[in-house]
Amino acid sequence: MDLVLVRHAIAAERGTVANDAERPLTPEGAERMREAARGLARLVTPQVIVSSPWLRAVQTAEILREQFGLGKVRISETLAGDDYQAVVEMAAETDASPVALVGHEPWMGELLAYLLTGDPAGMAVTFKKGGAALVRAAGEPRAGNCWLEWFIPPGALRRMAGS
Template identity: 40%
Template sequence: MNLILWRHAEAEEIAASDLARPLTTRGRKQAQSVARWLRTRLPEDALILASPAARTMQTAEALTDQYRVVRELAPNASVEAVLEAAGWPEGLASTVVVVGHQPTLGEVLARLLGNEVSESGAIRRSWAVKKSGVYWVKSRERNGDGEAVLLAAITPDLV
């Protein structure tokens, strides 16, 4: 399976609630540029899952209006909730795009691709994911063991 983790684009700081925060003008441009990059690479049957936050749904809508809102992907979701929602490692579809939040997406990456050791020697349990950044991870079996392979990491600055 291909698991694509897409952090929502830049959002307004102030709204009636955290879930209601919409994208800024810059955020809409970020989402559109990354969506263009994704659109040319995604299979037609890719499954798009979004958090119930306005900013994630608006990010997903830059790609398509065919996405599912998954309550379990809300801000501060657990790594397990994200992986379960996507059906990792077999997948609910051959390609699943999860539009979500930090630090959760960074924690998923740390779990799948391995923790990093900081300069101080501490283990980082999360990777930094820029707003509207995409990490594309593929599950595979090697020597009888499952593993995750990073296929791409892209930010709006690079597309």
């Protein structure tokens, strides 16, 4: 099974809205994500997109959905929490591959570490806003039983879109 981990795009600054979960993407962030999504499309085609319920992640997931011509984005509270195993189980239950998971830092970096090492603190990883990684597993993903195929910052994805 393949998992595409994506950090949300550039969002409004903290403190600009009362509830952090309601911070939207900036117009620049949305445009940059559209470009990054075109670059991502050169590498992988997700079959399902699952997003954190937070607005900036949902908006990022919608940009991906449009790029890939997929149906409705699935929303999962697990992508806004800290239960890494619940995310792995939720992704496996989609019966699709690849599954794109859209979320936040530092959580996405910790999820990547969990998948690769079995420990969310097992390695230091930071996703830039709009960055993505492809994680592979033979069969269903399990903690420490996956491997990293690629990890690409958003600027490289945008440059790939222009190639």
